[in-house]
Amino acid sequence: MTTSTLSVDTEIQLIAAGAPGATGSTCTPGLADGPWVFDLQPAPSYGPGASLADPIPADTPRQGVLPEVYKTASKDELDARIRAAKATLGDRVVILGHFYQRDEVVQYADFVGDSFQLANAALTVPQAEAIVFCGVHFMAETADILAGESQSVILPNLAAGCSMADMADIDSVEEAWAQLAELYGTEPDADGRVPVIPVTYMNSSADLKGFCGRNGGIVCTSSNAATVLEWAFERGQRVLFFPDQHLGRNTAKAMGVPLEQMPMWNPRKELGGSTEAELLNARVILWHGFCSVHKRFSVAQIERARAAYPGVQVIVHPECPMPVVDAADSAGSTDFIVKAIAAAPAGTTFAIGTEINLVQRLANEYPQHTIFCLDDVICPCSTMYRIHPGYLAWVLEELVEGRVVNQISVSADVAVPARVALDRMLAARP
Numbered sequence: 051m052t053t054s055t056l057s058v059d060t061e062i063q064l065i066a067a068g069a070p071g072a073t074g075s076t077c078t079p080g081l082a083d084g085p086w087v088f089d090l091q092p093a094p095s096y097g098p099g100a101s102l103a104d105p106i107p108a109d110t111p112r113q114g115v116l117p118e119v120y121k122t123a124s125k126d127e128l129d130a131r132i133r134a135a136k137a138t139l140g141d142r143v144v145i146l147g148h149f150y151q152r153d154e155v156v157q158y159a160d161f162v163g164d165s166f167q168l169a170n171a172a173l174t175v176p177q178a179e180a181i182v183f184c185g186v187h188f189m190a191e192t193a194d195i196l197a198g199e200s201q202s203v204i205l206p207n208l209a210a211g212c213s214m215a216d217m218a219d220i221d222s223v224e225e226a227w228a229q230l231a232e233l234y235g236t237e238p239d240a241d242g243r244v245p246v247i248p249v250t251y252m253n254s255s256a257d258l259k260g261f262c263g264r265n266g267g268i269v270c271t272s273s274n275a276a277t278v279l280e281w282a283f284e285r286g287q288r289v290l291f292f293p294d295q296h297l298g299r300n301t302a303k304a305m306g307v308p309l310e311q312m313p314m315w316n317p318r319k320e321l322g323g324s325t326e327a328e329l330l331n332a333r334v335i336l337w338h339g340f341c342s343v344h345k346r347f348s349v350a351q352i353e354r355a356r357a358a359y360p361g362v363q364v365i366v367h368p369e370c371p372m373p374v375v376d377a378a379d380s381a382g383s384t385d386f387i388v389k390a391i392a393a394a395p396a397g398t399t400f401a402i403g404t405e406i407n408l409v410q411r412l413a414n415e416y417p418q419h420t421i422f423c424l425d426d427v428i429c430p431c432s433t434m435y436r437i438h439p440g441y442l443a444w445v446l447e448e449l450v451e452g453r454v455v456n457q458i459s460v461s462a463d464v465a466v467p468a469r470v471a472l473d474r475m476l477a478a479r480p
């Protein structure tokens with residue numbers, strides 16, 4: 051794996067500089083080097099599932115103080131400590147790293163991948179006493195649900211959440227479900243299809259995965275969303291899709307569902323803000339959620355990239371808004387993007403619409419291509435960025451001492467039905 055000695059901010063600015071009109075500026079300077087300053091701020095601040103300036107959901111654990119030694123250690127000291135702890139622990143620990151993690155962390159991962167691959171990876175390491183998940187809160191929860199009884203799942207910084215995941219909570223989804231049941235009834239049609247199937251994106255709390263398991267539903271990731279929607283349409287007349295409206299809309303549109311049959315559900319409004327007629331005609335009801343990182347990509351950026359680099363291949367993540375996906379050459383999960391670049395002939399130019407750490411890594415790994423991020427002002431996923439090597443060193447050294455810190459543990463009443471929905475997801479291969 052390619053790693054770099056440049057600081058993260060410097061690297062980000064280099065990649066940003068490829069985009070037409072780029073200023074090379076980042077929207078969150080300083081995020082890279084001292085994320086602990088956000089750990090204990092009063093709300094609005096960071097918390098599991100929260101992004102910059104989002105309120106912390108009630109009753110969530112907060113990141114405690116990271117011991118000073120891990121904040122002040124140099125990069126080389128942290129590197130030595132992490133490597134030594136990993137060597138001592140051997141097979142007792144497995145480190146999983148999402149593609150959006152910074153290279154400084156990815157270099158220690160035993161598995162690097164997208165959400166679907168990392169969920170599978172959690173299943174394949176029964177020998178490990180501890181799974182250290184370098185990703186965000188919902189990924190660690192999923193790993194805990196899939197992992198064995200005796201395994202502990204650790205999120206190095208509890209403040210690594212996902213703002214999109216927080217846009218749907220169990221109370222709002224239960225309320226929506228009750229309103230829909232009143233409208234549609236609960237009886238299947240002549241083909242045995244129930245009125246509505248709940249589908250939650252992997253980027254959601256364990257509660258919501260449990261809700262899907264209890265109500266005949268399923269989990270999807272961005273790599274198997276189309277397979278999952280097919281599964282759902284075989285069993286239901288329509289789908290309630292949460293929390294990401296864009297993934298839901300882009301996937302259903304590609305399957306031929308007309309936009310007028312995809313009303314939005316805004317949990318703050320009666321009937322989600324749609325009319326009864328719209329909901330009766332619906333095939334996919336889209337929750338009002340989005341990713342703040344992918345929402346930044348625009349058609350104007352694609353037009354600028356095409357003007358500056360004729361023949362450029364534009365690939366975006368399906369969390370981008372529909373006009374962006376429509377204007378791109380292709381759209382797919384992080385793994386799709388990785389594979390498309392790996393398969394391209396040397397000398398291809400790519401403009402990528404996804405999180406900068408992945409774009410930056412691909413640009414480093416494939417110097418035979420020109421690869422840049424579509425956005426000229428770079429916004430990393432601020433919550434993925436919470437996993438600094440200082441936290442990783444801390445949780446590993448605690449494990450060496452026989453202590454499990456920052457454990458993510460999903461209670462059985464949630465985990466059992468969530469596992470049902472996750473097993474359905476794992477069977478729906480991309």
Ligand code: 13P
Pocket residue numbers: 149163164165166253271272273341369382383384385
């Ligand atoms: P992938 O499933 O493509 O890895 O995406 C996860 C994510 O959080 C994207 O924002």
Ligand code: SF4
Pocket residue numbers: 101186211212213214215253341342343344369405431432433434
């Ligand atoms: Fe959540 Fe978006 Fe970050 Fe993915 S990139 S973890 S969806 S905030």
